[in-house]
Amino acid sequence: MNNKFIETNEESLAALVKKGLKPADHELADSKTPAFKDNPFKLGVASGDPLSDSVVLWTRLAPEPLAEDGLGGMPNRKVPVQWEVAEDQNFRYVVKQGLSLALPELAHSVHVELDGLEPKRYYYYRFKVGSEFSPVGRTKTAPPVGASIPSLSFAVASCQAWYHGYYTAYKHMTAEELDFVLFSGDYIYEYAINSNNLVRPVRLSNAHNVKTVTLDQYRLRYSLFKTDPDLQAAHAAFPWVLTWDDHEVENNYADEDSQYGAFTYQFLQQRADAYQAYYENLPLRSTAIPDGPDMRMYRKLTYGDLAEFNVLDTRQYRDDYSSVIVSGPEANVRLDPDRTILGDEQEQWLINNLRNSQATWNVLAQQVVMAEIDRDTGSGESYSMDQWDGFVADRERIFSAFKEYKVQNPVVLSADIHRHVAANLKEDFKDPDSASIGTEFVATSIASDKDGSETDGYGPVWLGNDHVKLYNAQRGYVRCHVTPEEWRTDHLIVPYITSPGAPIRTRASFVVRNGNPELQEVSTETNVKNEKTHV
Template structure:
């Protein structure tokens, strides 16, 4: 390809892109957590800078992270912002009209961080609703609402939350997020595939939305990942969902590349080259997510796994099953169990994260112990008849990890183990056993896999693949192949999961209904319909 490198804005963009890429590799994130703006001139931007909305995340009993990114022209390089830093005022209040402001300050939005702002607001009260906003000059952001977590010793009567995943922009509208935003959730979990590295096409698929030509390419550079996040976050329904509650986010594969595994690219790119791409992807993820400084990347490395305690009622273990996993067995795909998938030394979590998880389970600090992660733990035989074929990218490709985690939970006396996951683009409810090859292996937990927000288009109630999974896996109790998300209501006596589905996502204005509701009783991991 021939590029015109004359004295054009495009040349300046390419030059600055190179500098930003260097920062991604170095892991330097200058200024984005600053709480003061000394020496930064306040300005009244010519245009509205809050086009990507606001978000809150990672709630603790006394703290929450609030986020925004300034972008006058979201799909333009650097969001159409000038190079200079911008002072951004922020406020947290007890009421939506901001009559009782409890915390406030000034942060600096800098170009090297895409003019994103992360503020770790401290000194809040446990289990309280708060409202937040940002101000630049005469412009005011949308108002976001969030709730802090309970104190560790508190025992909340109930907890309402939602989880979602997989939102390919070109495959459908985010109608499910419109529904999610209309409900009152204490917290929302996003379990991966927030964006897709695949090109969206010049008309953004079913959305028929003109986008710059470069959006048809697969993301590789830092600026390409930044642009893709800007496109996704420009969606009004996604913005509304973010503004409705604090989110806890992790990532799966498509935030980098499909089915990557540790330092290994699916496309067999040279390792050093792939690690540069991974650094770019991690950097852009950080810039666009409401997460703490502890989750800022150091080049191609990032600490995603962490815990969130909701008093004595529930504890969420947010996992990372991409960065530390061994390469998929037998060349990936759907295969029969094989020496690779059955290898006792192979892992989907890595040894350090596995130890962290099992040591935490030994504490037994909450009634409900939750694994919030990327993909299905339960065995999913996808072949009709006596032959067993299972996906190598799920925990079926890492059988020893499944045995160690599920068996370890039982050995440590975990009272109620629940797995919530995504990735499959279908809803699946299963009972978890440490060893599916042993008929005597006990049920030790319950798994709720949520479908996609939009990926795979409209779908149908139950496709042929879903019928096969139900027929071949007696531990699977429900399947659905429509788009949507899952709402959960948890109290001391039981857990209820409500599978919300959209009739059509390929057109705007689809209808969202409750397809099925399943309950798990305290101390009984079997599932039943409600």
């Protein structure tokens, strides 16, 4: 990206983070613990990006999370924060401890990048400010790279519009035994919150009834969403691996192009503010510290010799489009060989990873649907430019890499559409008899679009594509259990979220065998195979 954004901070965010992680003696002397009006840990704790010897710990001080200036009721001063990591939840066997500074320039967030940990084991962590302790979090390191491991379990979540309902799915997820949670985008939404979309029985100030475009507004929006106790519990229960989609900035943005007509310089400032708030509020490594409107989110995580996760960013580098849905001759624009959803650098990085991978399962953890979805159920063709269908040449280059480098068992994990979908990735989507070269599982939303339903008006459209084997429009998440022999994905749903307390059940389950990318639906404890609706 070539932009003219000018960094106006006196110190870069990277320098500020370094100052917070390794404060000098004089900086500690200048810091002071304030007298808090209330518990400063109201936004909870979190961990993320687990490696075999390392993990990131996070918290943010906010005794008044909904203070309208976005600063959480914190004074404009550096605050010393103690942290400790133990082998047990009672902290009898502390293995790491230290002191960081929560800086006002970073909304008093703390990111502790631990190293020297043992692989494939649980740790407990907590923070302390003055006499106040945070909740206790539990995290887990990854196994050694290349190590033979028998299994891996994780969940995929996305799209959590807090105002559309309760995070009941997280309550159920927290009861699972998982190695980590993959979050695939739309952690917040930028829309104004008011009586037109607010389901929860709460009263919010007018500060929430605005579209978020400034740093203080983004900070307040994260605070609002993160006050949810079920979201906090899920963060405290597992390490998270996060990537973003569009709503962390604004709907359907593409690189430096706003969908709402903002000038480029205005949108780049908005993007810089959005990216800073994203970093401040999530357990991300220092490699993700934003530099103005730029932030490196794509990265690789490896779980022994079992699975390699390529975490992608399909939003920051993509080409724009003039229409979301294209049909007829207009659809030819999507075939332009120069169109990209990844950008050249990220695409080459991904192809190099695929070429060199020795893992049994090779995962693309990303945002938007990769499978071709023709939305014209008749003789014509119609496609979404916002998904990989708008970037056909890019998709074909990835598929070609699958074949050329004999990539073992490609699996694509997606989100964005607030629907559960399972699909075969075809060598030729126009030919139902062509070979499958991979599989795709799309996780529905945690809360976005309210309760949802078993199917909807889009169901016949999606299922009209022969390679699509599941379409469900309810809320929930995806659970994956992976062994050297097979990959099992369970699509879990809750019947409602507009009131609390919904049960959860498995809507459908699919197995992919090592060496055979064809989806195989399996029966579940709820006999959902017989319930499946093919419209």
